[in-house]
Amino acid sequence: MAVIRVAFTIDSLKLGGAERVLLQWARWCRDEGWQVLVITRQGSEKDAYQVPEGVKRLVEPTLVPPLERLGWFAFPFRVMALRHLLRCHRSDLCVGVTTLPAVKLLLATAGMSLRTVVSERNYPPAKPPSLLWRWLRRFTYPWADLHLVQTRQIGTWLRLHCGVSRQQLLPNSVTWPLPDREPLLDPDDWLPLQSPLLLSAGTKANQKGFDLLMPVFAELGRRDSSLHLALLGLAPGRYRGLDQQAWLRQLLDNEPDLQERLLLPGVSGSMASWYKRANIFLLPSRYEGFPNVLLEAMAAGCACIASDCLTGPADLIRHGENGLLLSPQATTTDWVEAIAGLLEDPKRCLQLGEKAMEVRERYDAVRLRRDFLEALRTLHHG
Numbered sequence: 001m002a003v004i005r006v007a008f009t010i011d012s013l014k015l016g017g018a019e020r021v022l023l024q025w026a027r028w029c030r031d032e033g034w035q036v037l038v039i040t041r042q043g044s045e046k047d048a049y050q051v052p053e054g055v056k057r058l059v060e061p062t063l064v065p066p067l068e069r070l071g072w073f074a075f076p077f078r079v080m081a082l083r084h085l086l087r088c089h090r091s092d093l094c095v096g097v098t099t100l101p102a103v104k105l106l107l108a109t110a111g112m113s114l115r116t117v118v119s120e121r122n123y124p125p126a127k128p129p130s131l132l133w134r135w136l137r138r139f140t141y142p143w144a145d146l147h148l149v150q151t152r153q154i155g156t157w158l159r160l161h162c163g164v165s166r167q168q169l170l171p172n173s174v175t176w177p178l179p180d181r182e183p184l185l186d187p188d189d190w191l192p193l194q195s196p197l198l199l200s201a202g203t204k205a206n207q208k209g210f211d212l213l214m215p216v217f218a219e220l221g222r223r224d225s226s227l228h229l230a231l232l233g234l235a236p237g238r239y240r241g242l243d244q245q246a247w248l249r250q251l252l253d254n255e256p257d258l259q260e261r262l263l264l265p266g267v268s269g270s271m272a273s274w275y276k277r278a279n280i281f282l283l284p285s286r287y288e289g290f291p292n293v294l295l296e297a298m299a300a301g302c303a304c305i306a307s308d309c310l311t312g313p314a315d316l317i318r319h320g321e322n323g324l325l326l327s328p329q330a331t332t333t334d335w336v337e338a339i340a341g342l343l344e345d346p347k348r349c350l351q352l353g354e355k356a357m358e359v360r361e362r363y364d365a366v367r368l369r370r371d372f373l374e375a376l377r378t379l380h381h382g
Helices: 017-031 071-089 099-108 131-143 152-162 210-223 244-251 256-261 271-277 292-299 332-343 346-356 365-381
Strands: 005-010 035-040 056-059 093-097 115-119 146-149 167-169 197-201 228-232 262-266 280-283 303-307 324-326
Touching (some): 005 017, 017 035, 017 093, 017 292, 017 365, 071 099, 093 099, 093 365, 115 365, 131 152, 146 152, 146 365, 210 228, 210 244, 210 332, 244 262, 271 292, 280 292, 280 332, 292 303, 292 346, 303 332, 303 346
Parallel strands (some): 035 056, 197 228, 197 280, 228 262, 280 303, 303 324
C-alpha cells in the first residue's frame, strides 16, 4: 500500500493552541507510517514547540528583496512559492490551520490533484480578519475537500456564511498526564505553600479576558491577604504593540501588596504543577474556539469557572455539575461572588474537580486520533 504524504501549513510554531494541535496531528500521521511535512511562513526563531522526530519541517522561501518590499501586494508570489513547495513534496493531502494559511493553501492548490483540509481554530466572527481576507475566505473555503470544526457553532457559521458543506466535528483531544517541557517553573518558587491560588493561562490577554480579572482580584485580594492570582503564558515585552504584563499591572489598583500577589511568570512548560497547585481555574474569555487550557485544567481536576462565550466553554462545562459558567455580561460582582463561594467551600471545589476529570474520557486522544486519521484516509482513497 502506498504511503500517504501529508503536509500541514500554519504561519508559525509560536506558543498557542492551534500550533500544539497541528503538531499533535503531525505525530498521529507519523505514527501511522505516513510521510509528514510541516510548512511555516515564519522561521524556527519563532518556535515555541519542537517539531516531532520523523516529521520534516520546511519554511516558505523568502522572496527576493524587491518583492518583499511590496508587502501585501507580494501575496500572489507567496502563493506561487507555496504551490511550488507542495509540488516538490508531491503531497497527497494538505491541511491548512487557521484562516490566513488556509486561504493561501486553497489558492496555492487550485487546479492541483491533492486533497485539501481546512481547520479554523476560533469562532470566525469573534476575531474577523480584514475585509479583503474575509472576501478571500468566503471565495476559497468552499473549495476545500473537508473542514475540521471544533464545535457545532463554528460549523453552522461556516455553512451559513462561507458555503461550507463538507465538515467533520473534531474537538481537541486531551493529553493526560500532561508532559513537562522547558521552561520549567515551579509554583512553589512563586508563592507560599499554604496560600490560595487563582489560576488562568493564555498568550493573548484581551482574548482571555485577563483585564476583567483585575478588579475581581483587587476585591478578593483585600478580603484575603494570602490570596494570589497567577496568569501564565504572557511573555514579557510587547505583543502586537502592547506590553500585556504592564497593561494588566496598570489596571490593578496600585497597592504594593496586591501587585506582589499578581504573578506573571511568563511561559511555563510545567502546567501540570500549576493546575495541581491551583484552588480554582478561571477563564473569562471574550471568545474561544475550543479552549485547550480549560480542557487541560478540567482533566487535572481543577474546579473551573469560565465565561459562557459564544463557543467552547459550554462544550466542556455543564454548569453546576463539573464547573461554573458565567454569562459573558457577568459583572465584577458576579465573578467575585462565584469565586468567593468556591473558596469558602473546599468540598464543593473538590466535587466539581472530580466531575471535571471526566473530560479525560469524553475527549480521549485514542478515539479522536482514530476519527482524524480515518477522515484523512477516506479523502485520500475517495
